Amino acid sequence: MIDLISLPFSFPFMRDAALIGLMISVPAGLLSCFLVLRGWSLMGDAVSHAILPGVVIAYVLNLPLIIGAFVAGLGSALLAGWLQENSRVKRDTVLGVVMSGMFGLGVVLYTAIPSDLHLDHILFGNMLGIGPEDLRLAAMISGVVGLLIVLKWRDLALASFDPVQARVSGLALRWLDYGLLAMISATVVAMLSSVGIILSVALLIAPGAIAFLVTRRLSAMLGLAVSIAAFSTVSGVWASFWLDSAPAPTVVLVLISLFALAFLWRNYTVRRLGRA
Template structure:
C-alpha cells in the first residue's frame, strides 16, 4: 500500500494532480459543446494561435496569459469574420489562420532571447506548476465551469438550431462570441500545465467519449467531467511509474477510453440489431 501511494507523497506530483483536478471539469464541459457544434477544429486552431500572443506578451513584459487570451480570441473572431465575408468554408479558414499564427509565433520566438522554454509552452510543464499557476487555473476554470453549468441550455439551443433560439429571444451573437471567449479562456487556464498542443485532447476527447455513451445532454456533461478527471488521475499516476511526461500520458489514456467506448457502442448496437 505504501508503494501504491508513493506518487502522492511528492509535492510536484501533488501539484500535478491538483492542477488537473482544477482544469479538467472546465475543459470537459467545453468539449461537449465543441463536439455538438462541430467546433473541434476551432479548439485546435485557438490552442495553436495563442503562441504568438505568449511570445509578444513576454517581449513587452505583460503576463503571458493576457497575450495568450487576446491571441486566441483574435483567432476565433477573425475566423468568424472571414467565413461570413468570403466563400471559403470555416474549416479551411481555421486551418489557414491557426497555421499562420502558429508559424508567426515560432518565427518571433526564434528571434528573441528568452528563459521561457518553447517545449513548456507547446507541451506544458505539469511537474513544474507553481502556486500562482494553480490560482490562475483555478479561478479561470471555476468561472468557465460556472458559466457553462448555468447557461448550458441556452448554448445547447444555439448549437442545434440558431434560428429557433433567436425566435425564443436568445441573443445568438452574444452566445456565439461568448462561447469563443470562454474557449480562449479555457485554453489559457491549461497553458502552463497541459500546453498548447496537448490541450486540444482535453477539449475534444471527454465530450466525444461522453457522446458515445449517452444521448442526454445533462448526462453527457456529467459523464465528460468524470471521464476527464479519471483520465487525468490515471495518466499522472501512470506517468510516475513509467517515467513519462504526464500530459501526453493523459492523452493516451483518453485515446484508449475513446477506442473502448466506440467498440462497446458498436457491440451494443450489433446486439440490439440482432435482437430485433
C-alpha cells in the same frame, strides 16, 4: 496495493500536477461537449495553436503571458468567424489557415527574439513544475468558466441543437458564440502551464466525444465528460510516475484509450441491438 496507488502522490509536485489536472477538467469537460455537438472541434485546435504569438509578444512587452495568450486566442477565433461570414470559404478551411498562420508567426517570433522562454514547456506543458500562481490561475478560470456554463447550458444547448429555434426564442446567438469562444480561450490559457498548447486540444475534444458515444442526454453528457477528464488527468499523472514518462502525453494516451473503448462498446451495442 495501497502503496502502489498512493506512492506517486506522496510527492508534492505529483499532488500539484494531479490537482491542476482536476481543476482544468471542469471547464475542459464542459466545453468539449458543446464543441463536439456544434462541430467546433477544430476551433479548440485553432485557439490552442494561435496563442503562441501572443505569449511571445507579451514576453517582449513585459506583460503577463496569460494576457497575451488570451488576446491572441480570442482574436484568432473572432478572425476565423469573420472570415467565414465574409467569404465563400468553409469553416474548417478558415480555421486551418488561421491556425497555421498564427502558429507559424509564433514560431518565427520565438526564434527571432532572444528570450529565456522554454518552447517545449509552452508546447507540451510542464505539469511537474507548476507553482502556486499556476494553481490559483487554473482555479480562478475553472471556477468562472464552470459557473458560466452551468448558468447558460440550456441556452448553449438550444443554440447547438436548433439555431433557428434559438433565434426565434430571442437568444443573442452571436454573443453566445463570442462567449463560448472567450471561454475556450480562457481554458486554453489555464492549460498552458499544465498540458501545453499542443496537447490541450485533446482535453477540449476527447471527453465530450467519449461522453457522446456513451450517452444521449446532454445533462448526463456534461457530467460524464467532466468525470472522464478528471479520471484521465489523475490516472495519467499516476501512470507517468511508474512509466517514467511526461504526465501530459500520458494523460492524452489515457483519453485516447478511453475513446477507443467507448467506440468499441458503442459499435458492439449497436450490432447487438440490430440482431435482436
